[in-house]
Amino acid sequence: MTKAQHDRPAQHDRPVQHDRPVPDRQRTAMRLLVSSAHRSYDPAADLDWAAELDPDLPYLPLHRVSLYGTELWRGLSRQQQVELSKHELASLMQVGLWFELILMQMLLRYAYDLDLRLPHSQYALTEIGDETRHSVMFARAAEKLGTPHYRAPRRVHNLGRLYKATAGGPAMFAPVLVAEEILDRLQREAMADEAVQPLVRGINQIHVVEEARHVRYAREELVRMMPLLSRGQLHRQRAVVAVVSYLLADSLIDPAVYRSVGIAPSVGRAAALANPHHQASRRWMAGKIMPFLRQVGIVGGPSEALYRKAFLI
Ligand SMILES: [Fe+2]
Numbered sequence: 001m002t003k004a005q006h007d008r009p010a011q012h013d014r015p016v017q018h019d020r021p022v023p024d025r026q027r028t029a030m031r032l033l034v035s036s037a038h039r040s041y042d043p044a045a046d047l048d049w050a051a052e053l054d055p056d057l058p059y060l061p062l063h064r065v066s067l068y069g070t071e072l073w074r075g076l077s078r079q080q081q082v083e084l085s086k087h088e089l090a091s092l093m094q095v096g097l098w099f100e101l102i103l104m105q106m107l108l109r110y111a112y113d114l115d116l117r118l119p120h121s122q123y124a125l126t127e128i129g130d131e132t133r134h135s136v137m138f139a140r141a142a143e144k145l146g147t148p149h150y151r152a153p154r155r156v157h158n159l160g161r162l163y164k165a166t167a168g169g170p171a172m173f174a175p176v177l178v179a180e181e182i183l184d185r186l187q188r189e190a191m192a193d194e195a196v197q198p199l200v201r202g203i204n205q206i207h208v209v210e211e212a213r214h215v216r217y218a219r220e221e222l223v224r225m226m227p228l229l230s231r232g233q234l235h236r237q238r239a240v241v242a243v244v245s246y247l248l249a250d251s252l253i254d255p256a257v258y259r260s261v262g263i264a265p266s267v268g269r270a271a272a273l274a275n276p277h278h279q280a281s282r283r284w285m286a287g288k289i290m291p292f293l294r295q296v297g298i299v300g301g302p303s304e305a306l307y308r309k310a311f312l313i
């Protein structure tokens with residue numbers, strides 16, 4: 001076997017190609033740059049930060065709160081259920097923000113090697129601009145909610161240091177898509193729900209519009225990259241993507257949120273992980289991105305077990 005044959009993906013591992021050819025990356029980037037110029041937000045000016053929060057309105061659709069449907073949930077008053085939704089949203093925003101910081105560093109490293117005269121490179125910088133505004137928006141919202149500093153576990157936070165400093169190729173784009181698309185699904189539902197706090201719906205609306213461009217950029221780039229991987233690279237990249245996706249999904253709700261309603265963090269976390277409603281919510285959140293990742297071939301093989309453990313499939 002020649003080296004070229006050896007490095008080629010094995011037949012059973014070969015990523016499935018899309019029916020339609022993926023568009024040229026510069027044409028896509030030009031469209032995304034035009035769209036960014038026409039439809040971008042300044043959360044500092046475009047949201048009413050001074051408006052009072054309504055004490056009766058939840059911060060997430062209540063059926064998406066991690067304990068919904070459990071014995072513990074039935075033991076909470078309506079006011080406590082709303083309070084828990086506030087703390088879970090604060091955790092989702094702050095852990096999401098943490099992943100945006102990771103993404104910004106990876107995009108900056110990605111742009112470092114590109115010809116910045118080209119639209120594709122300029123869009124990477126434009127996306128960093130979007131994410132800086134999002135991160136300030138989420139941070140400011142968490143401050144307004146008056147909730148604690150929720151975050152990923154310390155060891156995951158430190159692994160993030162290694163990941164953001166080294167990841168490239170599909171191992172960079174695929175976990176970013178998992179983060180963006182699972183939160184996007186939740187945000188779309190909440191933004192359409194008139195029972196949810198108006199400030200939260202406004203935040204979600206801004207994020208959904210701008211993330212749609214990021215998703216397009218990353219999805220197409222992933223499709224372009226996958227056929228270029230050797231078999232060895234494919235296995236390694238699948239493993240990294242599975243580990244990062246698992247840790248991200250597992251970290252979205254800081255167990256400390258349960259203290260807000262008098263439940264011990266370990267008890268709340270165990271109940272949430274065993275809760276069929278919560279497991280179904282996670283699968284629903286991942287319902288658009290996982291079939292895509294499987295189709296392009298970055299999900300497959302032994303590392304799939306981690307997605308099941310994270311209730312993403
Ligand atoms: Fe974002």
Ligand SMILES: [Fe+2]
Pocket residue numbers: 131180210211214
């Ligand atoms: Fe994004």
